[in-house]
Amino acid sequence: MLTLSVIGTNYLGATHAVGMAELGFNVIGLDTDERKIEALAAGRLPFYEPGLPELLKKNLDSGRLRFTTSIEQISDADVHFLCVGTPQRRDGNAADLTYVFSAVEAIAKVAKSGSLIVGKSTVPVGTAELLIAKIHQINPSLDLAWNPEFLREGFAIEDTLHPNRIVVGVQSDLAEATLRQVYEKLLAEQIPWIRSDLRTAELVKTAANAFLATKISFINAMAEVCDVAGADVMTLATAIGYDPRIGNRFLQAGIGFGGGCLPKDLRSFMARAEELGAKEALDFLSDIDSINLRARHRMVDLAVAELDGNPVDKKVFVLGAAFKPNSDDVRDSPALEIAEGLAKLGANVVIHDPKALDKAKERFPHLQFSDDLNQSALGADLVLHLTEWLEYRELDPAELGKLVSRRRIIDGRNALSPAKWQNAGWTYLAPGRPRFDAHD
Numbered sequence: 001m002l003t004l005s006v007i008g009t010n011y012l013g014a015t016h017a018v019g020m021a022e023l024g025f026n027v028i029g030l031d032t033d034e035r036k037i038e039a040l041a042a043g044r045l046p047f048y049e050p051g052l053p054e055l056l057k058k059n060l061d062s063g064r065l066r067f068t069t070s071i072e073q074i075s076d077a078d079v080h081f082l083c084v085g086t087p088q089r090r091d092g093n094a095a096d097l098t099y100v101f102s103a104v105e106a107i108a109k110v111a112k113s114g115s116l117i118v119g120k121s122t123v124p125v126g127t128a129e130l131l132i133a134k135i136h137q138i139n140p141s142l143d144l145a146w147n148p149e150f151l152r153e154g155f156a157i158e159d160t161l162h163p164n165r166i167v168v169g170v171q172s173d174l175a176e177a178t179l180r181q182v183y184e185k186l187l188a189e190q191i192p193w194i195r196s197d198l199r200t201a202e203l204v205k206t207a208a209n210a211f212l213a214t215k216i217s218f219i220n221a222m223a224e225v226c227d228v229a230g231a232d233v234m235t236l237a238t239a240i241g242y243d244p245r246i247g248n249r250f251l252q253a254g255i256g257f258g259g260g261c262l263p264k265d266l267r268s269f270m271a272r273a274e275e276l277g278a279k280e281a282l283d284f285l286s287d288i289d290s291i292n293l294r295a296r297h298r299m300v301d302l303a304v305a306e307l308d309g310n311p312v313d314k315k316v317f318v319l320g321a322a323f324k325p326n327s328d329d330v331r332d333s334p335a336l337e338i339a340e341g342l343a344k345l346g347a348n349v350v351i352h353d354p355k356a357l358d359k360a361k362e363r364f365p366h367l368q369f370s371d372d373l374n375q376s377a378l379g380a381d382l383v384l385h386l387t388e389w390l391e392y393r394e395l396d397p398a399e400l401g402k403l404v405s406r407r408r409i410i411d412g413r414n415a416l417s418p419a420k421w422q423n424a425g426w427t428y429l430a431p432g433r434p435r436f437d438a439h440d
């Protein structure tokens with residue numbers, strides 16, 4: 001049985017380490033952040049992901065999963081998975097590769113001869129070849145493969161243990177054979193296996209994220225047109241989605257995409273294309289980015305209009321802070337940017353979220369947060385539904401209506417039933433849809 005190490009224990013790395021232990025491997029997770037490692041070793045996840053805490057505990061108890069801050073401890077592993085972050089650089093759109101390069105150097109110095117380093121982080125095309133040069137300066141017996149990860153927050157276990165494809169960029173048959181051993185159990189489920197060169201494997205990830213972002217911005221562009229034409233984007237999305245060439249997933253119009261992946265991957269992809277001399281090929285992605293950011297500004301404008309053009313001292317109750325439901329991730333969260341925009345215009349904004357409040361407070365200490373939904377709804381002039389948590393979709397509009405001072409809701413995610421809210425005396429608005437005035 002192979003021994004595996006996972007370097008970097010953020011979202012991707014922690015999930016991958018647990019997933020590999022669940023497949024039966026002995027796994028050691030490494031991070032330089034002592035607090036994170038202490039928490040993981042004690043069975044506590046530093047982020048919210050449904051089902052993952054239970055699997056973490058189970059695999060720690062089995063003895064297959066360990067965590068360390070000491071690089072020497074990973075030296076016995078046969079395969080090292082590189083899962084460190086590649087955030088957007090402060091000085092531009094490109095990805096910051098500092099962590100990737102320093103982690104690879106550290107691994108190469110301790111890894112046993114003949115072992116395989118496997119990149120999972122999202123990197124600009126061409127990075128793996130630069131890393132190989134670095135690795136071979138230190139230890140020519142090591143090999144490098146690229147195996148991009150497509151996991152979605154909120155579905156991380158499902159996507160790790162039952163991915164819809166496995167892509168491996170390799171330079172040798174031996175590296176492919178080793179990865180086949182790692183994913184043997186998944187291959188038994190007939191999951192498609194795609195072998196490629198390193199560059200294609202790196203590109204698959206950025207291309208997939210760019211396509212998903214394009215789909216979302218496409219439907220949000222249609223929402224803009226629906227708004228001026230008086231049409232309904234929800235019916236439009238349903239109708240075009242029945243064409244299997246288009247498909248109905250990722251056509252949910254609203255306040256757009258956020259999180260730690262799509263926005264920054266889009267920008268770093270454009271930056272890399274420009275470096276390679278193919279700027280024009282990806283120029284359209286800057287429109288995708290603009291449509292996405294415009295969806296947030298449009299929501300602020302709509303809210304101001306519903307506050308009779310004057311947000312000052314009006315109470316706005318915001319449902320949701322996370323960038324999407326079933327996650328406590330608030331990185332580049334559309335909900336928080338909209339809340340902040342309204343607060344800056346003088347509104348009295350109170351934000352509720354079932355899981356993301358601690359992280360939201362850290363990033364936006366000047367905003368008001370509350371974990372008491374009913375209390376925060378009291379006297380609201382306007383309710384904004386910005387993250388479609390199940391508990392919001394299941395809210396009773398009649399009950400909420402007793403607390404607010406004006407029954408008016410904007411559904412930034414097009415996830416509530418207009419008829420249900422209308423029948424309970426609310427005026428319901430959403431991007432790309434006609435206005436649903438309250439039934440008296």
Ligand code: UDX
Nearest residue numbers: 149150151152153250251252256257258259261323324
């Ligand atoms: C994404 C990719 O889906 C995943 O494959 C990759 O590995 C990492 O990036 P994630 O960031 O977890 O995953 O979120 P995702 O589910 O893709 O949603 C991204 C954003 O788009 C969220 O803010 C979501 O609310 C928004 N979204 C999604 C829409 O606005 N409309 C949609 O139809 C779908």
